[in-house]
Amino acid sequence: MANELAEDAAQAGGGAVTLADPEFLVPLRRQMIKFATLQLRDPDLAEDAVQEALAGALKNQRFFGGRSALKTWVFAILKNKIADALRQRSRIVTASSLGDADDDGETFAALFDARGHWHLSEQPAGWREPEASLRETQFWHVFEACLEGLPERQARVFMMREFVGLDADEICKALALSRTNLNVLLHRARLRLRACLENHWFVEGLR
Amino acid sequence: MPSCRESTRLMSEARERALTRGERVGLRLHLLMCAGCRNFGKHLDFLRGAAQAYVPGAAADDEAANPDSTSVMHESDAPTGR
Numbered sequence A: 001m002a003n004e005l006a007e008d009a010a011q012a013g014g015g016a017v018t019l020a021d022p023e024f025l026v027p028l029r030r031q032m033i034k035f036a037t038l039q040l041r042d043p044d045l046a047e048d049a050v051q052e053a054l055a056g057a058l059k060n061q062r063f064f065g066g067r068s069a070l071k072t073w074v075f076a077i078l079k080n081k082i083a084d085a086l087r088q089r090s091r092i093v094t095a096s097s098l099g100d101a102d103d104d105g106e107t108f109a110a111l112f113d114a115r116g117h118w119h120l121s122e123q124p125a126g127w128r129e130p131e132a133s134l135r136e137t138q139f140w141h142v143f144e145a146c147l148e149g150l151p152e153r154q155a156r157v158f159m160m161r162e163f164v165g166l167d168a169d170e171i172c173k174a175l176a177l178s179r180t181n182l183n184v185l186l187h188r189a190r191l192r193l194r195a196c197l198e199n200h201w202f203v204e205g206l207r
Numbered sequence B: 001m002p003s004c005r006e007s008t009r010l011m012s013e014a015r016e017r018a019l020t021r022g023e024r025v026g027l028r029l030h031l032l033m034c035a036g037c038r039n040f041g042k043h044l045d046f047l048r049g050a051a052q053a054y055v056p057g058a059a060a061d062d063e064a065a066n067p068d069s070t071s072v073m074h075e076s077d078a079p080t081g082r
Helices: A002-012 A022-040 A043-057 A069-090 A104-110 A135-149 A154-166 A170-175 A179-200 B002-014 B021-031 B035-053 B058-065
Strands: none
Touching: A022 A043, A022 A154, A022 B021, A043 A069, A069 A154, A069 A170, A104 A154, A104 A179, A104 B002, A135 A154, A135 A179, A154 A170, A154 B035, A170 A179, A179 B002, A179 B035, B002 B021, B021 B035
């Protein structure tokens, strides 16, 4: 109801949703904090990154036609702030604070046989028009659930690499990981995420 | 020639470093014969695109805003119909 009013008001005024609107800002800020904390593992650093991102966004306020476009833009700014914070403080996170131990090869055993061939049921299928999925709300629920289903370390390095956009050396330095370790974590994360999307979203392609 | 497991490792690592000549040759040979691994390679591209387009928590918002519809009113460039 309140959301609709805000949107109506924005549309009636011919303007756009703005960050000044608390209905928009409060939940947005909460999501930003959650994400930044996950990446930085430090509530203070996360708070700083979010504050800076919001300040930057307010200073360069632009007009967007809707909430989702504005949100995407604010998160792009936040990504940069997180990347800066990770680069500046090398080894913020010691290996032990990364949480759970990794899956010890469980991923590989589930997907490949002893000779390293795909188990028959795990062989990647062809996905029809995957790009169209990006426009579907339901797809993003599945994507998010699959990400959250990854072991913590895998999710973390995957997002640092593919979402925040750090390069491999930067991630190794930030997390005090060896390059070999990083490669294994990314390989497993990609295998699992792919399989999860296939099983929970692209199933129609399976036949 | 690399196995499927090895080939997926090489395709994954190719996103962080340049593969050696030997690795590239082995991988290419394997892909010629293995549709599953060819699909895996395409899916890796898709994963990167999806991660970049991802906005944390956005799916839940959209649903709260339009509980019973999938229409996205504010996308001015969205075509009407598919």
